[in-house]
Amino acid sequence: MIIVLKEATAKQTMQTLKNHFEGTTDVFTHNNRIALNKVKPEQLTDEEKAGAEEIIMNHPAAVQGSREFHPEDTVIKLRHTTIGGDTGLTMMSGPCSVESEEHVKAMASVAKEGGATVLRGGAFKPRTSPYTFQGLGVDGLKYLREAADEQGMDMITEVMDEEHLDVVLEYTDVLQIGARNMQNFSLLKAVGKVDKPVLLKRGMSASIDDLLNAAEYIAAGGNHQIILSERGIRSFDSKYTRNLFDVSAMPVLKKLTHYPLIADPSHAEGHWDLVTPMALSAVAAGADGIVVEIHDNPEKALSDGPQALKPDTYLEMTRKAFALADTLQELNMGKEAVING
């Protein structure tokens, strides 16, 4: 149950409801809204009912992530970057893996030139086979931090387990949970307790509800700085694309949740020449940002070379993506995007 409280008495009714239900069920509050898990209308007192402007019964299980509970967009604020809300397009770029200090610094410079405010790069890498490059570990974190600082950028990198959470937190601005760990509930609970934003990638066969419930594990721990990312799902045809990029997850998620959405066309497509059109497509569908992989020598990349953009292609892509985002903003100005109803 979500109760929207009458403004005049919101503060007082909120307190009454907390006193009544805390300890017996999950109670979450946001502005003048309160969510009470598994509570039925008949459990409310007359006073509590009188303080309700509206009672919403059929909300999603992932209540804290829902628009019913939290109608306004969540905006993530970093030192150099804002993500979500009216920010416009946020660009996150960098190499797939941190390969060396020099390399990541060179890529950071390219990323920045293309308008990126967040530098991405993997130090701990989830690889399908145990016998492939597993990342530079803590050294990778250091190089990525230095590269980001040099360019005045924020940094995002993946954390794969609780064991390395502290060391990753020491360096990064945003934690990334990879697609393969989307339902690693122990890890989700762990990052739910930290005070840094978490970018949660959609699992390869995760439904929209699965993704929202996974995010709810983080919110349930008290961390509401959540970013969702679509990076391609499993489908029946992988001859020309690595995964199937579910672009329509953008408007679907925008409707259901207040968290910002970052599209990842690099992992979704797996081929560099599809990255630009699909980045534009994600922007047109409503993504708040794009995360894209760059490499100056993709053939020699230690991971995921085929999907990396070379610097020139990257700069061309970001030029178009920002221009497209501007056009879309103008088109929406002063108009509701959607008016069928």
Add this chain to the structure above:
Amino acid sequence: MIIVLKEATAKQTMQTLKNHFEGTTDVFTHNNRIALNKVKPEQLTDEEKAGAEEIIMNHPAAVQGSREFHPEDTVIKLRHTTIGGDTGLTMMSGPCSVESEEHVKAMASVAKEGGATVLRGGAFKPRTSPYTFQGLGVDGLKYLREAADEQGMDMITEVMDEEHLDVVLEYTDVLQIGARNMQNFSLLKAVGKVDKPVLLKRGMSASIDDLLNAAEYIAAGGNHQIILSERGIRSFDSKYTRNLFDVSAMPVLKKLTHYPLIADPSHAEGHWDLVTPMALSAVAAGADGIVVEIHDNPEKALSDGPQALKPDTYLEMTRKAFALADTLQELNMGKEAVING
């Protein structure tokens, strides 16, 4: 084998090759290119080899549809409409089913107002259950033709079987083959013999190669006026979307084939409020056109009401789609879209 002929001797070598191979294998020609199915280099005479600028061996089975055989975009020309190439965005709109003379005429007026040049509408409807509305049949064709003519538009409608091919051809400008018939090879062969464009919808679990091979059945019959359409594929999550819109089929197909691409966000999504963002997304990904369903009273529609745009929403969508297409054209002007290589 595809042979690109030296320009100077193209005409003569072409004739020599035809004389040599016609009757023993499939021979197709396009400008200075000739395709010889299952022929090996050692079967060529020295003279034939001398006339070859380039010999391409590993072309797709669907050779006539391939860029290797036909590098330039196919452009479809109708009385009021051009589709593909440098045309810019082509809009095809109308009701899902033709419901009555009055209704289709009213919808045609809305379609035209939104910039559509092709009027769509179903007279013979492929419905999942035999006990639901199956279309108005020939009456539907008549009403649709009159509505199109009244607005100075071209017309597209589905043909479901050879039996009705003649009567549909009597009325329509473009034949549509529905997703469920994408591999109805007998029907594909039949429309391969007519002299009108065919819009072929991708089957719900058709791979990209399946789609191109299905189109090749039409081309093999001699009809090269082919348009391909992505309308959503089967996936594991149908809670919020009817199908999964494979937007990246746009750049993938652009790379592989010369046929124009029409995206169908209405059937892909199945919910009207997702149609606008996904139409924009398809335009950004490189679609040559959009086909979209409109209805003034979706609740009362005889088929697919939930995905129909009301007139106001439709006009708002087309305003944005055309503006976006303009922006993209400007962005690409004087620049190759893709430069990684």
Add this chain to the structure above:
Amino acid sequence: MIIVLKEATAKQTMQTLKNHFEGTTDVFTHNNRIALNKVKPEQLTDEEKAGAEEIIMNHPAAVQGSREFHPEDTVIKLRHTTIGGDTGLTMMSGPCSVESEEHVKAMASVAKEGGATVLRGGAFKPRTSPYTFQGLGVDGLKYLREAADEQGMDMITEVMDEEHLDVVLEYTDVLQIGARNMQNFSLLKAVGKVDKPVLLKRGMSASIDDLLNAAEYIAAGGNHQIILSERGIRSFDSKYTRNLFDVSAMPVLKKLTHYPLIADPSHAEGHWDLVTPMALSAVAAGADGIVVEIHDNPEKALSDGPQALKPDTYLEMTRKAFALADTLQELNMGKEAVING
């Protein structure tokens, strides 16, 4: 609405209901059951209500195929073969394509030796590419008929379009509708009017309900001799199997419908060494029969060689399959298979 009529007054109430509703809605009858499409309880007269033992409202759209309307198993009777009900295992075998008179006769002899009572073989072949072997056509039908007659077997072959329906009917005992035509509604309507059994293959991305609705098109035309066949669906991993064999479609369909079920492990798997275990698996899951492809020289087969069983492997497979079916029959004797409720 399905009404189960009280036995004592069934005949009379049936007539009353027919008089009342025929002409205004679809009316179907089976024994003492009558189905009235889209009729609501309040439309029944008191006398009609009095004659009802039970009124079933939430039946599937494909009502004639449902257990609610037709609780007993449908049994298909051919000259040499019975399919469904208490028949035990029916074996359908033969080459993928009819390749020559001699070859199909040799394969028929092997099929018979393995216990098959139905000879399969394609004369009109639905091939992905227009440039591959499309079948021997009418000659293929003749050879198949002769081979079947020589062995005292019944015959099944695919019909791809209405145009060839008459000639196929001239030769075959059972019509096959292929997976790619499962939703070719015009063809389904056509075979709905003939007086021979139809084996309907599940489309590659057809849901269980799609399959039942497709079968309903046949039943709606008056042909109730329907057999359903699972032959593998599209999935995300086609490295080791051509399709994904949905074995659990057997018990699911047994619960929902009365039509017999034939499993096709050859097309589902695409590799001969998986055919035997998966044939056994389908028998254990409740299939009424197996259709399996055989070839004495798979490397030279004109279609689908990799999935064909050589004679020895085939005989070994059928030996096991029949033995397994016997064991299962003994195990179920005198016991309900399922007792949780």
Add this chain to the structure above:
Amino acid sequence: MIIVLKEATAKQTMQTLKNHFEGTTDVFTHNNRIALNKVKPEQLTDEEKAGAEEIIMNHPAAVQGSREFHPEDTVIKLRHTTIGGDTGLTMMSGPCSVESEEHVKAMASVAKEGGATVLRGGAFKPRTSPYTFQGLGVDGLKYLREAADEQGMDMITEVMDEEHLDVVLEYTDVLQIGARNMQNFSLLKAVGKVDKPVLLKRGMSASIDDLLNAAEYIAAGGNHQIILSERGIRSFDSKYTRNLFDVSAMPVLKKLTHYPLIADPSHAEGHWDLVTPMALSAVAAGADGIVVEIHDNPEKALSDGPQALKPDTYLEMTRKAFALADTLQELNMGKEAVING
């Protein structure tokens, strides 16, 4: 590269190869076979080549799990149970979650009566939503251990993270890694270092190769007591089954790997009345064992009630499954299962 060593000189060549390559690449040995990751034939000395009976180059990335490296079946030996090889059918049964001491003991007694030798039950539960029952934790482990000991059974339970690995190991005989953690590589590395068998469940969209590579993470750590489990994958139709049970994973995996295979029809189907036919189907397809959930009062189960078998249904299922396994063993006696080649 895998080298099969000549028997006469195996010991000596093995040592030579180890001296040559250990420290520079991954070296694995099994009987007279040695695997050298990423080594090319030209790196071998003449002496090394002379000691080779056969050199296998195109082996899978997951080399230790492959039949090329380890042709014989792995057999897992527990105190009361054997799994794999010629064991015959192993039955693992118990409640989804451990709900109370009494309940798990009652269920253990039923499990044992049905022929199960391994008791299953969840103490730490991976649940889609954070607001549902998360398991009894350490108390659950204790109750499960006591119940298993009381019945003279072995015990299997899930470990969700490294943090709880020690406490789970204190109680259990077999560790289970759940489908959602199949690519939690940190957890896989952790269980790769323990000396207890690990049952690894296939992820919901894991390809066969993904599963084998995940298992290889465990083997790479030195733990070769690995059991693989198919429990249903994501597909497009979830109206009648929770997941799609990939029964053909049994023969596919039997061909590729030596690890024992346990089928989980309960999670695959999600509906109790499909569990028996699909358990039989998995046995017929070659599963080494079945894991199945039981509950005396499914409506009140704290998790996954709809898929639980009541005691009577369970006993009926196991009676059939063991009888079927016996029949299959007789049918295969003295015969190779597969003889096409």
